[in-house]
Amino acid sequence: MIHRDLTILVIDENAIRASIIEAGLRDAGHSRVSVVHDVHGVGRVIERLQPDVIVIDLENPNRDLLESMFQLSRSVKRPIAMFVDRSDSRMIEAAIDAGVSAYVVDGLRQERVKPILDMAISRFNAFSRMERELADARSELADRKVIDRAKGILMKSRGIGEQEAYKLLRTTAMNQNRKIAEIAQSLVLAAGLLEDL
């Protein structure tokens, strides 16, 4: 079956995520993909593109603005309904959990839109995972730095070796049922205060 290529508009204030979605759509063979980061003036974009599918992130406070254009504007001629099939609640849930929402032109067949939304959902999830990993990596790095500083303080003030200093931190953490990084943080903070005196 031959279909006209779907026109897809991605609205996302996060430029990196938007480009990941765009790349995914292009990989899937969609050539008519447009990306908008700023909702300001999106009405004109919609008017010009007449998109079949609009993908927007849920954190975007301008979703209400977007929907009002579908409802009240005379410039957007075709009525646009949300999601592929109102009965497909599992997909709606997956999309909302992933933080993405989509609007499709009424009457567009489900099998044509489902892969697009599935792709958007998985890429949104992958992006969140990446962000989480990045945040974890950052805090791990920060933890390591603070532990190193705490070790340095102990080595200097107690005249002990590095291994011994680490063991001291670990034992204290275990006794107090706290993380080593927390103990190290307290120590660095206290040392800083004492230095100022």
Next chain:
Amino acid sequence: MAATADVTLGFMPLFDSAVLVAAIEKGFVGDEGLSVHLVRETSWANIRDRIAVGHFQAAHMLAPMPIASNLGLTPLSLELVAPLALGLGGNAVTVSQDLWRRMTAENAGPGTDPSANGAALRRIVERRRASGEPPLRFAVVHPFSGHNYELRYWLAGCGIDPEKHVEIVVVPPPLMADALSTGAIDGFCVGEPWNSVAVASHAGRIATTKASIWRLSPEKVLGVSARFASENRPALDALLRALYRSSMWCGESANHEELAALMSTPAYLDLPRERLMPILTGRLTLGGGATGYIPEFFVPHAKGATFPWQSHALWFYSQMVRWGHTPHSAALAERARDTYRPDIYRQALRPIAAPMPGANMKVEGALTVAAPVGASEKGLVLGPDGFFDGRIFDPDRLDDYVASQR
């Protein structure tokens, strides 16, 4: 017997979420054996979607939202009921400094009189049309909102056609003041604290208020998934009792400082406390050195403020018909009316002997003075509830009202 249940409610960072916030922070939900979580959202569309997938069982909603949803007017229509209102009033219309200067030259001010200020605005709109200037642009928060309908009611009542003579767009509340100062819009109708925020940043001047356009008029409701309401009535009833008690607490002027402090915290509005006092006191800083006192600017509890009047639902419906948002038929009107569920309200609040009105509908705008009503032991006082143009909405004569607005 107390119901034990977990309920998650969505809310938008607007002052009129206060009844929900205080219900949790002041322990009213706990007293009913409920565990309630509040989740702040960034758009009304998110609130609707998350009710659809069951993340939320109920939410802070613009009063026309559940009606529009039940009439199939929204992109994702789901069955909702409104068993309780979250207060009356709370909005204002703010215009840019530049527009206000021109309105003053046309005898607007010094107060917020909707007739005088509307007439000044009409003269400006007429002159702009005559000289071929682009129409003034006003913003509201959502198409299906009290803001949109009261702004349109005011404009139309002053001889300004909101469809032809001005442009009405949607802007999220926190972005209103910026849009006004950059000239993207010339005015807006929004709930507090966003008018006071625009005034404080010298972006605008309050031209009139919801309470002056229609005194004691409906604004937000608790919108509940119809499925949750039918499957979890004991929990819903308990929630309504907690919210009713919370509204009573919010309505006490002795609690206003504490309420403003609570709402100003990062979890809720994250704004300075002084921006949040005007809605509670009705003492507004209008801009340009002017101040005003608006009696009953926002009423969270008194005057039947929590009762889901079906005449309110029908008035919103009449405005949806008026502006072409829905066709008109007896069946659609009935559907709109029955979105509001005074039957649930009455049953839920019976154990705590809350004062009840005798009827589920009233003639809106008919009370020129405060009037005691109702059959419950403790009295209920309603009104005055006039529209600024002196018109009256009799829900039993809906067709006549709709016809007279064409």
